[in-house]
Amino acid sequence: xxxxxxxxxxxxxxxxxxxxxxxxxxxxxxxxxxxxxxxxxxxxxxxxxxxxxxxxxxxxxxxxxxxxxxxxxxxxxxxxxxxxxxxxxxxxxxxxxxxxxxxxxxxxxxxxxxxxxxxxxxxxxxxxxxxxxxxxxxxxxxxxxxxxxxxxxxxxxxxxxxxxxxxxxxxxxxxxxxxxxxxxxxxxxxxxxxxxxxxxxxxxxxxxxxxxxxxxxxxxxxxxxxxxxxxxxxxxxxxxxxxxxxxxxxxxxxxxxxxxxxxxxxxxxxxxxxxxxxxxxxxxxxxxxxxxxxxxxxxxxxxxxxxxxxxxxxxxxxxxxxxxxxxxxxxxxxxxxxxxxxxxxxxxxxxxxxxxxxxxxxxxxxxxxxxxxxxxxxxxxxxxxxxxxxxxxxxxxxxxxxxxxxxxxxxxxxxxxxxxxxxxxxxxxxxxxxxxxxxxxxxxxxxxxxxxxxxxxxxxxxxxxxxxxxxxxxxxxxxxxxxxxxxxxxxxxxxxxxxxxxxxxxxxxxxxxxxxxxxxxxxxxxxxxxxxxxxxxxxxxxxxxxxxxxxxxxxxxxxxxxxxxxxxxxxxxxxxxxxxxxxxxxxxxxxxxxxxxxxxxxxxxxxxxxxxxxxxxxxxxxxxxxxxxxxxxxxxxxxxxxxxxxxxxxxxxxxxxxxxxxxxxxxxxxxxxxxxxxxxxxxxxxxxxxxxxxxxxxxxxxxxxxxxxxxxxxxxxxxxxxxxxxxxxxxxxxxxxxxxxxxxxxxxxxxxxxxxxxxxxxxxxxxxxxxxxxxxxxxxxxxxxxxxxxxxxxxxxxxxxxxxxxxxxxxxxxxxxxxxxxxxxxxxxxxxxxxxxxxxxxxxxxxxxxxxxxxxxxxxxxxxxxx
Numbered sequence: 001x002x003x004x005x006x007x008x009x010x011x012x013x014x015x016x017x018x019x020x021x022x023x024x025x026x027x028x029x030x031x032x033x034x035x036x037x038x039x040x041x042x043x044x045x046x047x048x049x050x051x052x053x054x055x056x057x058x059x060x061x062x063x064x065x066x067x068x069x070x071x072x073x074x075x076x077x078x079x080x081x082x083x084x085x086x087x088x089x090x091x092x093x094x095x096x097x098x099x100x101x102x103x104x105x106x107x108x109x110x111x112x113x114x115x116x117x118x119x120x121x122x123x124x125x126x127x128x129x130x131x132x133x134x135x136x137x138x139x140x141x142x143x144x145x146x147x148x149x150x151x152x153x154x155x156x157x158x159x160x161x162x163x164x165x166x167x168x169x170x171x172x173x174x175x176x177x178x179x180x181x182x183x184x185x186x187x188x189x190x191x192x193x194x195x196x197x198x199x200x201x202x203x204x205x206x207x208x209x210x211x212x213x214x215x216x217x218x219x220x221x222x223x224x225x226x227x228x229x230x231x232x233x234x235x236x237x238x239x240x241x242x243x244x245x246x247x248x249x250x251x252x253x254x255x256x257x258x259x260x261x262x263x264x265x266x267x268x269x270x271x272x273x274x275x276x277x278x279x280x281x282x283x284x285x286x287x288x289x290x291x292x293x294x295x296x297x298x299x300x301x302x303x304x305x306x307x308x309x310x311x312x313x314x315x316x317x318x319x320x321x322x323x324x325x326x327x328x329x330x331x332x333x334x335x336x337x338x339x340x341x342x343x344x345x346x347x348x349x350x351x352x353x354x355x356x357x358x359x360x361x362x363x364x365x366x367x368x369x370x371x372x373x374x375x376x377x378x379x380x381x382x383x384x385x386x387x388x389x390x391x392x393x394x395x396x397x398x399x400x401x402x403x404x405x406x407x408x409x410x411x412x413x414x415x416x417x418x419x420x421x422x423x424x425x426x427x428x429x430x431x432x433x434x435x436x437x438x439x440x441x442x443x444x445x446x447x448x449x450x451x452x453x454x455x456x457x458x459x460x461x462x463x464x465x466x467x468x469x470x471x472x473x474x475x476x477x478x479x480x481x482x483x484x485x486x487x488x489x490x491x492x493x494x495x496x497x498x499x500x501x502x503x504x505x506x507x508x509x510x511x512x513x514x515x516x517x518x519x520x521x522x523x524x525x526x527x528x529x530x531x532x533x534x535x536x537x538x539x540x541x542x543x544x545x546x547x548x549x550x551x552x553x554x555x556x557x558x559x560x561x562x563x564x565x566x567x568x569x570x571x572x573x574x575x576x577x578x579x580x581x582x583x584x585x586x587x588x589x590x591x592x593x594x595x596x597x598x599x600x601x602x603x604x605x606x607x608x609x610x611x612x613x614x615x616x617x618x619x620x621x622x623x624x625x626x627x628x629x630x631x632x633x634x635x636x637x638x639x640x641x642x643x644x645x646x647x648x649x650x651x652x653x654x655x656x657x658x659x660x661x662x663x664x665x666x667x668x669x670x671x672x673x674x675x676x677x678x679x680x681x682x683x684x685x686x687x688x689x690x691x692x693x694x695x696x697x698x699x700x701x702x703x704x705x706x707x708x709x710x711x712x713x714x715x716x717x718x719x720x721x722x723x724x725x726x727x728x729x730x731x732x733x734x735x736x737x738x739x740x741x742x743x744x745x746x747x748x749x750x751x752x753x754x755x756x757x758x759x760x761x762x763x764x765x766x767x768x769x770x771x772x773x774x775x776x777x778x779x780x781x782x783x784x785x786x787x788x789x790x791x792x793x794x795x796x797x798x799x800x801x802x803x804x805x806x807x808x809x810x811x812x813x814x815x816x817x818x819x820x821x822x823x824x825x826x827x828x829x830x831x832x833x834x835x836x837x838x839x840x841x842x843x844x845x846x847x848x849x850x851x852x853x854x855x856x857x858x859x860x861x862x863x864x865x866x867x
Contacts, residue, residue, distance in 0.1 A: 030192055031224035031239035034181065038237065041180035042230060045084060045154050045169055046136050048074065052167040053158040056089060067103045083179035085151065085170035090117040092157075092164035107294040117168065120144060121153050133157055139231020141198045141208055142170070150208040152176065154231065173209040190241050195220050197236040200227060213276070315411035321404050323347045335390070335413045337383030348409075353387045355379035364394075369404070372396045377414070389414040431501040433479055434486045439565075442500035442508050446561040449498070449554075455513040456554035457520025460568040461489075461527060464546045464580055466505040485531065485545070492527050508568075513553075524549040524583045532581070546580035548572055557586055577651070601652050603640055608665055612638055615669050616837035619846065620688070620808060620830045623822055627846075629685030631724070631830065632670035633837045634662070650692075659694045666690075667710050673840055675716040682847040688722040690753065693729050696736045704742040711746075718747035722772070726753055730768055737768060744769035751808075755796060765803065773800050777811020777831070784816040797824055 055070050056062045062070075067087070075081055086109060088102035097117040102109050121142045137156035143149075152171040159165040173196065181188060195202070195217070196209040202219035210217040223240035306329075315332030319325050325343045333339055336351055356379060368374040374394045381387050390411050397406040429441035437445065449456055463485065470478035482505075489507060493499045498510035509527075511520050531545050550571025552564045567586040574590050575582040584590075607613050614637070617630040636644045653659045667689050674687045696703055703723075711718055723743065729736050730752070740750060751772035752765070765773075775796050783789040793809070800807035809821050812831030821829065838846065 030188065030190065030241050031226050031237075033186060033188060034192065034194060034239045035226045035228065035237060037180040037183060037186045038177070038228065039230070040183070040185075041083060041176065042136075042139065042154070045171065046156070048081070048084070048087070049137060049154060049156040049167045049169055052087060052089075053156055053165075056165065056167070057158060062089065062101060064101055064103070064105065067101050068105075071103050083171060083176035085172045085175070086112075087169050088167075090155075090166040090168060092159075092166065097166060107297055108290065111297075117153075117155075117166065120170075134230075134232045136230060139233055149173070152208075177209065177211075193220055193223075193240045193242060195223070195238040197238075198233065200234045200236055202236060202238065213279070215275070215279075313412075315413075317343075317348070317409050317411070319348070319407045319409075321406065323349075323407070326406070332411060335382075335411055336380070342383075351380045351382075353379045353381040355387065368394055368396060368407075380411075389418075434482060434501050436486065436499060436501040436507075438500060439502040439508070442498060442502065442510065443561050443565060445498045445500075446510050446564065449510060449512075450559060450561055450564075455517075455556075456564075457509075457511045457513055457517075457523065458552045458554070458564045458568045459509040459511060459520050459524050459527070460502075460550045460565075460572045461507045461509070461524075462503075462548050462572055462576065463505040463507075463531070464548070466545070481545075488530055489527065492523060492530065508565075519553055519585055520551050521583060521585060524551060528581055528583065548575040548580065549583040550575050550586065551583070552586040597652060600641070600644065600649055601656065601658075603638055604636070604649055604653060604658060604662075607636055607638065608662065610639065612636055613662070613665070614839065615666055615673070616839055617670075617843040618830060618837040619835045619843075620685075620828060621834050622828055623826075625834070627685055628828055629687060629722070630843065631688040632666060632690070634666050635837070654692050654694050659692045660698050660700075663692055663695050664706060664710075667706070668714070671710055671714040671716045671721065674720065675714045677844065677847060678716070678720070682844070684843075684847055686720055686722050686749065687716075688724055688751065690724045691729075693726065693736075696729065696739055702742075703739050704746065707743060707748060708746065719749075722749040722751055724751045724753040724774065727755065730765065740769055765799075770803075770805055772806040772808060774830075775807065775809045775826075780809050780811045780817055780821070780831070781813070782817070784814075784820040790820070793821070793826075794824060797826060 089100045090097040121140045142153045155168040194211045198206045220238045220240040223238040226237040228235040315335045317328040378392050394409040399405040496512045500508045502508045550568045552567035570590045571584045571586040575584040616633045620628045677684045749771045754776040755773045779789045779792045808828040810830045812829045812833045
């Protein structure tokens with residue numbers, strides 16, 4: 001038995017050895033055929049990629065539809081796409097290559113859009129960085145995840161020097177090799193086993209493909225090796241022709257041995273089959289998981305679309321080709337009054353109101369089916385029975401055969417839109433806070449009243465103080481005050497009168513006059529008196545408001561509503577300039593003055609460039625007539641109007657932003673002229689320049705910054721400059737104290753001009769760095785005979801001595817006034833009794849003669865005509 005087994009073994013070995021020799025002779029050419037088939041298929045894929053790159057270069061940026069048409073055209077042209085998984089484009093970016101387009105596009109491949117191509121090819125970054133791009137492009141191994149089958153990625157770069165793009169194709173190895181080996185030109189006479197490695201050696205870690213599909217595959221034994229160098233990589237291909245039995249059958253006495261071997265082989269084959277089926281079941285399980293994932297993605301997209309539809313204000317409904325409702329959004333349910341559950345499966349005809357005829361619906365369907373859309377107004381019935389107008393847009397969805405498969409419609413409830421239009425129209429004619437008519441509505445109502453013969457008074461009222469309340473306590477408190485004002489104004493308005501709010505702090509009353517009333521002045525006086533009473537407590541303060549009012553009358557002033565409103569506004573502007581609680585009735589002289597004021601303002605804007613403004617200097621002297629300095633005074637000689645008084649044009653400048661420009665110009669010119677006299681060896685004393693309150697409120701620069709810059713440019717010393725301000729500038733609300741303290745620290749003297757005409761007190765002046773008081777000319781005029789003026793002058797002198805500041809009397813024009821002031825101890829004077837304002841040439845002559853500016857002979861003052 002042992003000899004028989006040994007003989008059988010020797011015979012078997014001999015037969016096996018002979019078959020191996022024959023097998024080796026067959027494998028050699030077969031390996032070459034496999035290598036050739038692989039190279040041919042790679043060349044075919046390279047050709048497809050070059051066509052793909054050419055398509056992108058030709059159209060600059062390929063769309064998805066163009067890519068899909070390109071793939072379809074390749075198939076129709078006979079170019080086989082078998083063995084190619086995906087085709088697409090990627091764009092090179094620092095450290096990554098986002099995938100821009102991909103085909104075919106299905107739920108599985110859609111998730112790759114925007115992802116990094118290099119993440120699918122682990123060794124891509126290292127390979128691309130170390131080597132130059134081969135002519136045939138790159139061929140790199142890839143794997144979508146751990147345990148997933150490997151595939152090849154063939155990439156071809158193209159584009160400009162600044163922007164690189166990639167045309168790429170994924171090659172599933174099993175399909176790719178099967179397609180390559182089953183080409184008609186490839187003739188394989190025997191079945192083969194193939195292994196493909198990344199690199200030049202059979203490293204299990206670099207194994208990409210094994211046709212035997214073994215879980216732990218080793219290198220094919222006695223296989224022919226072929227090396228493939230392409231795509232910037234080196235690949236190892238192992239090819240083995242499967243052994244087949246040849247020659248005579250073994251002797252009978254060896255049947256037992258062969259039976260045992262056959263049994264063992266059958267067991268091995270059975271185990272392999274079980275293993276194969278196990279792997280197949282595992283793959284099918286993964287496929288089922290992928291189907292579940294795709295289903296979940298589809299559900300997620302459905303949820304997103306439903307959520308987006310729920311946020312649309314218009315109703316959206318979708319029906320099938322028969323008109324049965326399939327779904328709708330929440331807005332459609334809200335408009336119709338039916339829930340989605342009640343609507344699904346039913347026809348929209350259930351909401352027909354009956355307002356439109358059958359001809360209307362016939363024309364609707366003709367247009368819808370003919371053009372694919374319809375749009376228009378339709379009347380529907382809600383679930384509650386209410387009939388309402390709606391604006392509907394309808395569209396048709398066709399299937400692949402061009403037959404209508406679904407209808408989509410949007411519905412907008414016009415009743416809500418009409419309500420919004422009514423609200424907007426209301427807000428266009430009423431104030432949103434007080435609900436009072438605005439100026440436009442008031443003008444319409446006034447026009448209606450002017451069609452009658454009833455006399456009317458148009459009272460335009462402006463409140464003073466609302467802005468200060470809002471700045472101090474906030475707009476909400478200001479709103480409360482305005483509502484209180486409206487309540488109080490309502491007490492003075494009759495049933496036929498009109499009360500309107502024409503601005504934040506302006507109100508208009510159209511009052512029907514009784515025959516006994518010539519004008520509305522009694523009503524306006526009562527209103528302003530009523531507003532002066534406290535309106536209520538805000539932040540522990542009892543608030544009362546002052547106001548101005550302007551009136552015009554129908555039909556005395558005009559019969560036109562526009563003119564009546566214009567005249568009342570003009571009168572209001574004149575009243576505002578006169579002070580709080582002023583009421584003025586319109587007169588034609590107001591229009592003349594208003595137009596003249598506008599003309600003055602227009603010419604004043606060009607006066608500086610035209611050289612019409614000039615600075616004069618009026619000397620200031622002591623009791624002996626010695627020169628102490630001078631005040632710079634602005635004069636304007638207009639080419640259009642002639643000499644214009646400062647009393648006329650300075651208020652106009654202060655009411656606009658012109659005062660900032662003119663004030664800076666006067667300061668610059670006066671300081672430069674004064675410094676010129678100082679450098680010429682003359683002794684002009686101290687220069688006094690007036691400042692406006694508006695200059696302290698300049699948002700562009702503070703007064704100290706203005707003065708410091710001027711002194712730096714002109715070189716005048718701060719000790720030679722005196723700035724004159726009015727008492728109103730000392731009010732705490734203006735916030736000028738910090739600026740005045742800064743001016744004092746610079747060495748500039750500060751004087752209060754027109755002292756006694758404002759509201760300052762001893763405590764107020766004591767808090768500010770004042771160095772001089774100037775007694776106003778209204779108290780100096782006739783002081784020698786007027787006891788009231790004498791008391792004010794004496795009090796002012798005593799206050800100056802008590803505060804330790806200098807004092808000067810201005811407007812001295814008569815010797816008797818000077819004598820009284822000297823007896824009272826006044827140390828300094830200014831006025832026409834000593835000198836008119838002098839131009840620079842005249843003042844320089846005065847300085848050079850070094851003569852005292854003595855009183856004019858006979859004490860007769862010089863006088864200047866003031867227009």
